Amino acid sequence: MVRTVHKNDYGAAKLPTLFLDLDGSSRVKKAAAQLDKPLIEAEASSLMSALSDGLKRNTIYHTACNEKTLYEKVHELQAAETYFRLGINLPSEKTELVKQLLPYDISIVLASDRQETQWFRHFLESYNFPVYIDPWFQPFLVKKYRELHEEREETIRELHLNIEKIRTILSDAELRIFEKIIEGKSNRRIAEESFLAVATVNNHVSHLTRKMGANDRTHTIKRAIEKDWIRIS
Known part of the structure; x- marks a missing residue:
């Protein structure tokens, strides 16, 4: 399983982050620079190999992918027995996809169609918490949690x-x-x-x-x- 670790466990702020991105823009690259974190562009097909080789601490691995690939990779990454943060960046209307991803261990969920300045603020804020869900998705998630419960x-x-x-x-x-x-x-x-x-x-x-x-x-x-x-x- 993907290990979502609290901030002071194993230095969570320094953990590698795998970021699956439906937007595919340069925002993640710019945000990594603001955080002073190295960024490695990774093909979706090579993510498991990267895990096997060992992820670099304090590094963001960015993968641009479509909806089908994003879901498949989130599912596949659950078997990894290593410590990292898993983030996804997707449009706010993709609530059905968010619903499908609810059972999985995901550390960061961001709405890619926010105005760029707002998006950067939420990206940077996500590194202050073990798990960070963009407020845009929170009403939907609370509703789904109650239904599932x-x-x-x-x-x-x-x-x-x-x-x-x-x-x-x-x-x-x-x-x-x-x-x-x-x-x-x-x-x-x-x-x-x-x-x-x-x-x-x-x-x-x-x-x-x-x-x-x-x-x-x-x-x-x-x-x-x-x-x-x-x-x-």
């Missing part, structure tokens, strides 16, 4: 686990992880609540997914319902 609470009330059946396939550790998956929690959140390393949770999720013949976390829940492990009242 209500949906999850309703789902939790309606799902009943058949523990005896589950234990014939999953270990106790995998069962505990599976229960938290049912609650809609991310691997990072599960790791925090269980006092485990993210890599350990990733391994448990991989094992239980394979045992259930599923493709991913969502498919795992579907398979559990098919196996009568979960009953919906």
